Amino acid sequence: MDCCDAPGLMPIEQAMAKILESTFTVNETETLPLDKVIGRVLCSDITSPIHVPPFDNSAMDGYAVRIADFEQQSTLPLAGQSFAGAPLQGEWPPLSCIRIMTGAKIPAGCDAVIMQELATVTDAGIKFDSATPKHNQNIRPLGDDIQVGQLVLSKGKRLTARDLPMLASLGVAQVSVYRKPIVATFSTGDELKPVGAALGEGEIYDSNRYGTIPLFKKFGCEVIDLGVIPDDVELLAKAFDEAKQQADVVVTSGGVSVGEADYTKDILEQKGQIGFWKLAIKPGKPFAFGNIGDALFCGLPGNPVSAFMTTYILVQPLLAKLSGESEWKCPPTLPATTHSAFKKTPGRADYQRGIYTINEQGQFEVQSTGNQSSGAFRSMSLANCFVILERERGRVEVGETVNIQLFNSTLY
Structure with missing residues (x-):
């Protein structure tokens, strides 16, 4: 097969390319004082108005x-x-x-x-x-660090704690940045109950928003939390209408699988457009992307690890481009020697959760966090890296070399 071993599943690289091709950058900007711009993205270049130091x-x-x-x-x-x-x-x-x-x-x-x-x-x-x-x-000497007129920060730079002292040393009191992207999000499912409530038979706590909303905020977004929407066509349609009118991106969790009560995909086909659905990735196969009105849409799987991981892997670069950030890069992969076996069936790229260490020779080693089920979030809590097993690869034995991807700062 051309794409992968599993029919109808889109490779993650192709999905990511389609997502970024469809993603715009917000146009609105605002000028803010220096103490309010940490994590914001510059909408224009900044050049130095003075020499630093200003004298010998x-x-x-x-x-x-x-x-x-x-x-x-x-x-x-x-x-x-x-x-x-x-x-x-x-x-x-x-x-x-x-x-x-x-x-x-x-x-x-x-x-x-x-x-x-x-x-x-x-x-x-x-x-x-x-x-x-x-x-x-x-x-x-005068200007030893920075010269008058020198480019110090480029358009598209997300400002960090390392940038602000430099801007202050130039006497820059305020900067122009893109507005924050707005994400409207909700979970779907009759079985979901709020944290703290007593659980009835067949019910579970709504945990997905406790992971995805902090990620959206760490990605530099404003978040509109619409809570949990029951599996009711009219209520879901109303939630989508409310979300698309307020947000740049609508992100839901649940409702994009093939169950009889998974209505999200049906509503999207009526009110918007689905660019793709089902990826050659594990966990996270039932990930949907498209648009609803003028807003982009990301439909996350309902399982906790799948929802969290696809937010990190797929939604993060979308939001980086949306916010105008030009320097965002996917964390690199590094070779590591396994200290535990990893179960794997060919057909999908598998993002398993691992714990890496560095041995006395400076080489990376990795072991599994244990249960890799998409519903077992403890494996995500214990991990400090993804073990990325290629689509065609099968079971991995102890001592083999695998590629690991260390978590970036958004997961800490």
């Missing part, structure tokens, strides 16, 4: 000298001081030195700074115990 400054606590003076005598009288925020005032006489602190402005005419550990205070002045310093020794 000392990289050490020590003494500013003229090399020509230093070459004439090794003891120089102290003629003044330059501290951070309080530079030298007045003239600097020849054949003398200036006490200077880290970050302080370099006095005019200074060629070098000698660190204080190489100097001794005497009655005659400062005695230097070092050889003639090199030109610009321990001096950070």
Whole structure:
């Protein structure tokens, strides 16, 4: 077969390409103060309005000298001081030195700074115990880090805690970012009950939204939580209408399988369009993608691990593109040696949950978290990586090499 060993199932690579081809970037932008933009995506380039540092400054606590003076005598009288925020005032006489602190402005005419550990205070002045310093020794020149007009952050960059101090050092008080994408989400199923309620016969707790909603928020989205919708055609249709009017993306869990009470797919065929349904992936085969009105649609499987994993693997890159993020990349895979066997049947790419370690030789090793059922979420809670077993691969024995994908920051 061309696509995979299982008929009618779309390979995950093809599905991901179709998802991204159909995904737009939000157009609306807003300008926010620097302390409000962590995790937001830049909608335009940022160039530096100043040099950093804005003046030549000392990289050490020590003494500013003229090399020509230093070459004439090794003891120089102290003629003044330059501290951070309080530079030298007045003239600097020849054949003398200036006490200077880290970050302080370099006095005019200074060629070098000698660190204080190489100097001794005497009655005659400062005695230097070092050889003639090199030109610009321990001096950070103007613009050494960033030049005026230099591109510092590009459009499409998601701002991190590492970016904000740099922007602050440039005096940038506010930046323009894309608005947050809006995700409307709900779970479906008569069997689902709220956490804390007593369970009746055949009922289970609604756990999926407790995993997917935090992920949506970590992906930088606003979330509209519509709760649990029973398996009722009219109520589901109403929920879809409400969701599509408010959101950029509608994400549901459950109702996309082949059961008699799985109405989501039927409603989508009436009110929207399904781009694909059923993937060659395990867990997560009954994942649906399409659109409803102007909103994109992602139908997650009902099983907890399947819903969580497909959100991470498939919905995350969709939301990254929607938010305007240009630097998002799928975490890389790394080879690892197995310490446990992995059950596998050819036909679907299998994302099993694993625990990786690094041995004394610096090599990755991995073992299973145990029960790999799509309804057993403890295996996800224990894991720190996915063990990605190729579509054509069968059972994996101890000692074989597999590819693992370490979790990115959204899962921590």
